[in-house]
Amino acid sequence: MDEARATEPWLPDLCRLRRVGAMLGLAELVVVVVALVPDGRPAWTLPQLLSVSGYALWLALAVSVLLCVSRGALSRLPMRLGALAALALAAGVAWLAAAIVHGLYASVGAAAAWSGFWRFTTGSAAVTALIAALALRYFYVTDRWQAQVSAHARAEADALQARIRPHFLFNSMNMIAGLLRRDPAVAERAVLDLADLFRASLTAGEGSATLAEEVQLVERYLAIEQLRLGERLRVAWRREEPLPWSLPMPRLVLQPLLENAVLHGISRLPEGGTIEIVLRADARRLHVGVRNPSPPPAARDSGGAGAGHARRSVAHRLAWAFGPEARMTGGWDGGYYACTLELPLGDRPGT
DSSP states (O other), rough: OHHHHHHHHSSSSSOOOOOOOOHHHHHHHHHHHHHOSSSSOOOOOOOHHHHHHHHHHHHHHHHHHHHTTTTHHHHOOOHHHHHHHHHHHHHHHHHHHHHHHHHHHHTTTGGSSSSSSSHHHHHHHHHHHHHHHHHHHHHHHHHHHHHHHHHHHHHHHHHHHHOOHHHHHHHHOOOHHHHHHOHHHHHHHHHHHHHHHHHHHHHSSEEEEEHHHEEEEHHHHHHHHHHHGGGEEEEEEEEEESSOOOEEEEEEEEEEHHHHHHHTGGGGGGTTTEEEEEEEOOSSSSEEEEEEEEEOGOOTTTHHHHHHHHHHHHHHHHHHHHHGOOEEEEEEEEEEEEEEEEOSSSOOTTO
């Protein structure tokens, strides 16, 4: 994977429709700025503005297409040399286009309204190179920032692999050992549930899961905890169909929330309690709610820090996967802790 990252082109990708649109917008912005400069000349007429805008947009489109096509070749060069080559290509195509346009106007006797040939061509090349440099720098910084966010999200996913704590494994194995003679069928089911849980933990940072897979994983986790805690742990599901069971989401998102509910809520109460899990969807969002009895925050020991880390990790990964439309809230009130997730049902950002 590291080799694949190293061979990825470093030059920003201008083949994307949004980035082509940004290049066209920058070109039109330059035209508007030049038209508004108070240099004492008569104000531009609408035909002049349309003519110059058409020239600038055509130039921006030509540069974008050229840099899009040559991205792979330029990225094989050292970064500084490749950046200079990209700007030279942009300036070159701008000079050639300016020469063609100036020649066409000269052929119909309209060149007098324009600057001299060399001033017009070199000026067009210089402005185009400057705008291309600013745009490429901005896109490059944006790409690096997105790569850092993605790497941080992957690190959070890797950290979640350690959320299946050793004591949970030891307690589960001891419980299974006690069940082997008394109820082999239940012990076998517990072993299979435990295997599925750890398999999901080991692949937390790889690819994505679906809502159905996340719910199945939660059911396996709660089945193991119910065997351990017995009647102290009760689970109440409320699923309001239809639900978007195929909705993609990061792996191991729901299980940490239920683990917090068990470890920092139910297991700390002598009488136990009921975890309420609500799944419902409207036209735009999936709503997930987890509510459980819990001691007040002041009564918890240092283990509460782990719960906060898990919630922050899940919130960060959801924000990375779904963008700002993903929401996560939680808080303690009146003996209960409630956590809610709201995920958009539209296209995921970045796809």
